[in-house]
Amino acid sequence: MASKLWWLIHKDLVIEYRVRQAWPAMLLLGIIVAVVFNLQMDLLPEQRPAAAGALLWLAILFAGLVAIERTGAAEQQDGCWDGLVLFPLPSSLIYVAKLAVNFIALLALECVLVPLFVVLADIPLLRHAWAMLLVAVLGSLGMAAVGTLVSAMTHGLRQRGAILSLLVLPLLLPVVLAGAEASRLVAVGDVGTQWWRWVQFLGAFAIVFTTLGIVLFGFLVEE
Amino acid sequence: MTNQKSAIQAQRLSKRIGDRRVLREIDLEIAEGECVALTGSNGTGKTTLLRCLSAIARPTSGKVYWFGRPAAADPAQRRLIGMVSHESRLYAHLTLRENLVFAARLFSVADPGERAEQLLKQIGLVSLADRQVGQISRGMGQRLALARALIHDPPILLLDEPFSGLDRSSRDWLARLLHERREQGRTLCFSTHDEQQTGQIADRTLTLSGGFLTGHPVVADQSMEENRHRHAA
Amino acid sequence: MGIITTSKSGRPVLWTSLVAVLLTGAIVAMYLAPTEQTMGDVQRVMYVHIAVAWLALLGFVAMAACGLAYLLSRNLWWDQWSMATCEIGWLCSTLTLVTGSLWAHAAWGTWWTWDPRLVSSFILWAFYSGNLILRSGLDDGPQRARLSAVLVIIGVADVPLVVMATRWFRGIHPVSPAMEPSMRYVLLASMVGLTAIMTLLLVRRRTQLQHESLVMQLQMQADEN
Numbered sequence: 001m002a003s004k005l006w007w008l009i010h011k012d013l014v015i016e017y018r019v020r021q022a023w024p025a026m027l028l029l030g031i032i033v034a035v036v037f038n039l040q041m042d043l044l045p046e047q048r049p050a051a052a053g054a055l056l057w058l059a060i061l062f063a064g065l066v067a068i069e070r071t072g073a074a075e076q077q078d079g080c081w082d083g084l085v086l087f088p089l090p091s092s093l094i095y096v097a098k099l100a101v102n103f104i105a106l107l108a109l110e111c112v113l114v115p116l117f118v119v120l121a122d123i124p125l126l127r128h129a130w131a132m133l134l135v136a137v138l139g140s141l142g143m144a145a146v147g148t149l150v151s152a153m154t155h156g157l158r159q160r161g162a163i164l165s166l167l168v169l170p171l172l173l174p175v176v177l178a179g180a181e182a183s184r185l186v187a188v189g190d191v192g193t194q195w196w197r198w199v200q201f202l203g204a205f206a207i208v209f210t211t212l213g214i215v216l217f218g219f220l221v222e223e
Numbered sequence: 224m225t226n227q228k229s230a231i232q233a234q235r236l237s238k239r240i241g242d243r244r245v246l247r248e249i250d251l252e253i254a255e256g257e258c259v260a261l262t263g264s265n266g267t268g269k270t271t272l273l274r275c276l277s278a279i280a281r282p283t284s285g286k287v288y289w290f291g292r293p294a295a296a297d298p299a300q301r302r303l304i305g306m307v308s309h310e311s312r313l314y315a316h317l318t319l320r321e322n323l324v325f326a327a328r329l330f331s332v333a334d335p336g337e338r339a340e341q342l343l344k345q346i347g348l349v350s351l352a353d354r355q356v357g358q359i360s361r362g363m364g365q366r367l368a369l370a371r372a373l374i375h376d377p378p379i380l381l382l383d384e385p386f387s388g389l390d391r392s393s394r395d396w397l398a399r400l401l402h403e404r405r406e407q408g409r410t411l412c413f414s415t416h417d418e419q420q421t422g423q424i425a426d427r428t429l430t431l432s433g434g435f436l437t438g439h440p441v442v443a444d445q446s447m448e449e450n451r452h453r454h455a456a
Numbered sequence: 457m458g459i460i461t462t463s464k465s466g467r468p469v470l471w472t473s474l475v476a477v478l479l480t481g482a483i484v485a486m487y488l489a490p491t492e493q494t495m496g497d498v499q500r501v502m503y504v505h506i507a508v509a510w511l512a513l514l515g516f517v518a519m520a521a522c523g524l525a526y527l528l529s530r531n532l533w534w535d536q537w538s539m540a541t542c543e544i545g546w547l548c549s550t551l552t553l554v555t556g557s558l559w560a561h562a563a564w565g566t567w568w569t570w571d572p573r574l575v576s577s578f579i580l581w582a583f584y585s586g587n588l589i590l591r592s593g594l595d596d597g598p599q600r601a602r603l604s605a606v607l608v609i610i611g612v613a614d615v616p617l618v619v620m621a622t623r624w625f626r627g628i629h630p631v632s633p634a635m636e637p638s639m640r641y642v643l644l645a646s647m648v649g650l651t652a653i654m655t656l657l658l659v660r661r662r663t664q665l666q667h668e669s670l671v672m673q674l675q676m677q678a679d680e681n
Contacts, residue, residue, distance in 0.1 A: 146610070150607075150610075153590070153606060153607060154590075157593045157594070158593055159593070163590060163593060166586050166589060167586045167590065170579045170614075171583075171610065171611070171614050173575075173579055173618055174617040174618050177622065178621055198624075201617075201620070201621065204617075205617055208613055208617070209613070212609070212610055212613055216609065216610070219527055219605070219606050220602075223599070
């Protein structure tokens with residue numbers, strides 16, 4: 001089963017590498033959003049971590065949605081989605097594979113955006129690199145879990161992209177809040193109990209929605 | 224034929240799409256080794272019926288059985304089915320070989336590389352094996368789609384309009400291939416709107432119209448009897 | 457009031473009159489309740505606000521329960537309940553935001569502010585609206601029921617997380633406002649009255665949806681014959 005999971009993920013990554021259908025658009029949007037947000041940041045140094053933390057996660061959210069939308073749309077061409085359903089695989093495995101692809105995309109996005117925020121907003125997010133990494137990994141996992149599920153829900157819908165963001169944005173508010181606060185605490189160097197509480201929250205969010213996705217994805221796959 | 228076990232069985236199969244009732248309480252049985260043609264004008268639900276029989280679509284009510292067991296109750300059962308539709312189900316940016324190897328791996332075929340090679344030979348596209356699917360002609364794509372459906376050598380093969388859009392030589396080639404599989408005792412069911420094709424290949428022709436099947440949808444005498452009783456009651 | 461008085465058979469009249477009495481009682485009670493010292497008459501909006509806020513939350517849980525019941529039973533009857541609950545819930549949710557905003561303007565001098573409960577109410581409203589929009593993009597039938605059911609289930613799992621996340625930021629919303637006993641009775645009356653009318657609306661809307669689907673089926677049959 002693990003090897004099949006890998007081949008499902010591998011296939012998407014190979015196609016992404018060849019066609020570059022999602023990543024460039026995602027990264028570009030992320031960078032543009034980051035720069036535009038930071039243009040407005042004429043703040044005192046002590047206000048910066050709070051503002052930059054929130055803006056960082058909003059940028060990740062908006063740009064990440066582009067990637068999630070595009071990887072979902074690609075699978076729908078030429079009836080490939082039916083092809084996946086016809087494989088002797090539990091639908092939860094397809095969900096986990098798609099979640100993994102979106103998760104990898106979000107991590108790549110964060111590898112660009114976090115350093116960019118360090119430079120543009122002048123906040124030391126990388127002083128405690130491991131703390132930031134933990135926040136990024138758990139936050140991305142929660143985002144990918146919800147995004148993958150809702151993306152499958154909007155398959156074949158008129159105005160797919162618009163409806164996808166409309167449904168995902170409110171669902172992901174907790175991740176944005178928790179990510180923003182945790183990042184602020186990393187930036188001010190306070191990686192103590194308060195930071196840990198937000199990290200636990202992000203972990204809980206990821207677990208809840210990954211589980212729900214595994215259970216509910218079968219209902220979205222059937223026709 | 225009556226003594227053979229059934230490969231596919233549908234019981235009171237209904238499918239509603241939006242507020243249209245596309246299929247209405249269809250009873251259908253296809254025996255193992257049989258070749259059945261499904262006809263009917265466009266938009267009568269042939270595709271929907273095949274999608275229900277292959278368990279891509281879930282019936283609104285009624286049941287589908289493969290070899291006597293509820294269809295796809297266990298994902299591993301999907302190995303019993305191969306399906307070709309009007310969409311190729313191929314990834315345009317993977318090569319011909321990569322597409323086949325990918326499918327072979329997910330069907331747990333023993334030697335994916337070897338099996339892909341074998342099928343590429345069979346469909347005569349070995350020389351194009353490393354080209355991306357997006358760069359080959361539609362006819363070739365159709366052949367490759369068929370190869371992909373046969374990758375795990377399924378006992379049941381369902382084909383949705385396999386002859387449409389093929390040139391004469393490809394049609395003959397496909398007819399030969401279907402004939403071959405029948406000789407091997409495999410079960411076949413294909414839809415077509417071309418009456419001419421059906422007689423040459425199929426044992427039985429069923430016609431779908433207004434959501435109902437006509438012809439002889441249920442083979443076994445016993446179930447015919449049951450059917451009559453049920454409708455009389 | 458038109459909806460309440462149009463029933464033709466006996467039993468609905470009984471129900472509608474009961475609801476009318478309850479609602480009238482609640483409205484009268486709101487007039488009779490003592491005027492709050494610092495805020496004056498504006499405070500009376502609280503009687504409506506708390507009641508609809510509670511109904512919006514209850515409606516969301518009920519909607520998710522209907523969705524779950526649909527996925528387990530595959531009976532479209534549940535989807536009609538889910539749809540009716542969504543519409544009535546959206547109404548309550550909208551009223552919550554509007555009345556809350558009116559009160560906030562008088563009490564805090566601002567229409568809207570960053571506060572856990574305000575944000576949570578807004579997210580609830582966004583879920584209701586999102587579900588309505590998702591449904592409007594799909595044709596009537598099992599597919600719409602299925603997708604909407606999954607959405608409301610993940611929505612209901614998200615609500616507690618939204619509340620938790622926003623509460624860990626500081627808030628200014630009165631958590632349990634001090635009230636005179638008579639005020640508590642008025643609040644109770646208003647909650648009963650509003651719950652009654654919303655339930656009535658819900659049941660009527662569900663019946664309407666059922667009839668709609670019946671008409672559609674008959675029409676299809678007529679077309680085919």
